[in-house]
Amino acid sequence: MIEYWKILVLALVQGAAELLPVSSSAHVIVAERLMDLDPGRPDMVFLLVMLHTGTMFAVLLYFWPRWRGLWLSGGAPAWHFLKMIVLATALTGVVGFGLKVLLESVVLPRATGASKAEIEHQFRNLPLIAAALFAAGLLIIAAGWRRGKGETDVVSPRSATWVGLVQGLCLPFRGFSRSGATISTALFCGVGRQRAEDFSFALAVVLTPPVIAYSLYKLRKDQGLPSAAELTQLLAPGLVGMLFSFVAGLVALKFLSAVLERGRWAWFGYYCLAAAAAVFVAARFFGL
Numbered sequence: 001m002i003e004y005w006k007i008l009v010l011a012l013v014q015g016a017a018e019l020l021p022v023s024s025s026a027h028v029i030v031a032e033r034l035m036d037l038d039p040g041r042p043d044m045v046f047l048l049v050m051l052h053t054g055t056m057f058a059v060l061l062y063f064w065p066r067w068r069g070l071w072l073s074g075g076a077p078a079w080h081f082l083k084m085i086v087l088a089t090a091l092t093g094v095v096g097f098g099l100k101v102l103l104e105s106v107v108l109p110r111a112t113g114a115s116k117a118e119i120e121h122q123f124r125n126l127p128l129i130a131a132a133l134f135a136a137g138l139l140i141i142a143a144g145w146r147r148g149k150g151e152t153d154v155v156s157p158r159s160a161t162w163v164g165l166v167q168g169l170c171l172p173f174r175g176f177s178r179s180g181a182t183i184s185t186a187l188f189c190g191v192g193r194q195r196a197e198d199f200s201f202a203l204a205v206v207l208t209p210p211v212i213a214y215s216l217y218k219l220r221k222d223q224g225l226p227s228a229a230e231l232t233q234l235l236a237p238g239l240v241g242m243l244f245s246f247v248a249g250l251v252a253l254k255f256l257s258a259v260l261e262r263g264r265w266a267w268f269g270y271y272c273l274a275a276a277a278a279v280f281v282a283a284r285f286f287g288l
Contacts, residue, residue, distance in 0.1 A: 002237060006035050007047065011241040014051040015248025019058065019201075020256055021140055021180025021268045022275065026129045029174065030279060033126075049215045050238035051245040056208040058249030059201050066198055077154070084155045084199070088164030089206050095168025103172055126283035130276045132175030137272030140177075143184035144266025151192040155199050159189035167203060175276075179204065180268060183260075193260045201253075 013031050018024035028048070037044060071078045155163075166185045170176045179200050186196035259267060 002037065002044070002047065004237065004240065006037065007237050007241045008244055009035065010047070011051055011054070011244035012248045014048070014241075015055055015058070015245035016252040018052070018055040018245070019179065019249050019252040021136070021177045021183060022271055023129075023133055023136060023175045023177040023180070025174040026133055026275065026279060029129065030126070030282065033282075045215060045218070047238055047241055049212050050242040052208060052212055052215075054242035054245030055249040056205060057242075058246045058253065059205055062250060062253045063198065063201055066194075067202065070198075081155065081199075081202075084157065084160035085202050085206060087157065088160040088167065088199075088203055091161060091164030092168040092171070092203070092207065095165055096171035099168065100172050126279050128173075129175035130280040130283065132173045133177075133272050133276035133279060136175065136177045136180050137269040137276060139184050140180045140269030140272060141266045142269075143187045144264070144269060146187060151190055153192050153195045155186070155191055155195060156189070159186055159191050160199075162189055163199065163203070167207075175279075177272070178207075179256075180272070184265075187265070193263075193265075194257075197257065197260055 010028060010031060013027050014024050016024075017027040032038075032044070070081060163182050163185045166181050167178060170178045170181050182200040182203060183196045186199055187193070191199065259265065
């Protein structure tokens with residue numbers, strides 16, 4: 001079983017980085033490597049599912065007053081916001097699934113020479129993660145430099161379409177921050193900072209349960225269902241990790257909102273560029 005101090009480290013890393021536009025997967029994978037953990041182990045897969053659950057509850061608690069206020073206002077704005085979430089999520093599903101099939105059926109077999117390839121096998125590829133971090137950093141910096149002119153609190157069908165498409169492109173690539181890409185895209189489309197944040201994390205709440213279900217499906221398919229005794233052993237550390245990721249997620253969301261409101265969004269982009277360089281150096285010179 002994984003030691004509890006390692007669970008604490010992973011929970012804090014996942015909880016903070018999941019809700020900041022710096023790519024939680026890149027940080028968690030590097031942390032796992034440094035602690036000599038195998039992300040493919042059944043207990044690690046289950047733990048990460050629990051950590052994702054903790055951050056989802058943090059999002060619900062933090063944004064609920066704002067979403068509730070929007071919904072109680074009634075009328076067209078509330079229904080329009082909901083319809084834009086449905087539109088963006090549908091496009092994310094189409095693009096994300098289509099890209100996954102393309103990569104696993106065409107790109108990866110040609111690149112690796114294997115007859116069967118799964119995108120999950122590339123999650124340990126640190127140079128690829130560094131490249132995705134670098135690309136995300138450039139996008140965030142460009143959005144941060146954009147001067148807000150004619151910003152609106154209404155997410156238009158055009159904005160929702162672009163956000164959904166970009167979110168779908170993020171799904172197969174570890175290191176390309178989902179929140180960073182979606183908030184940046186919304187800012188480019190003229191959506192106000194607070195509404196861009198609201199929309200991005202509403203999409204996260206919709207997207208997280210299917211991701212958790214898929215992770216559990218992969219665990220069941222690859223490793224089989226755990227016995228009752230094994231599940232009991234997994235549940236205790238998982239609940240501890242979920243609690244810490246929940247707390248870290250709340251702190252991260254408060255920090256994110258403060259940075260957005262002060263117009264310092266580009267800071268996260270600079271961090272992603274530095275993190276990309278660090279991951280590349282770690283892979284190239286330290287053999288992680």
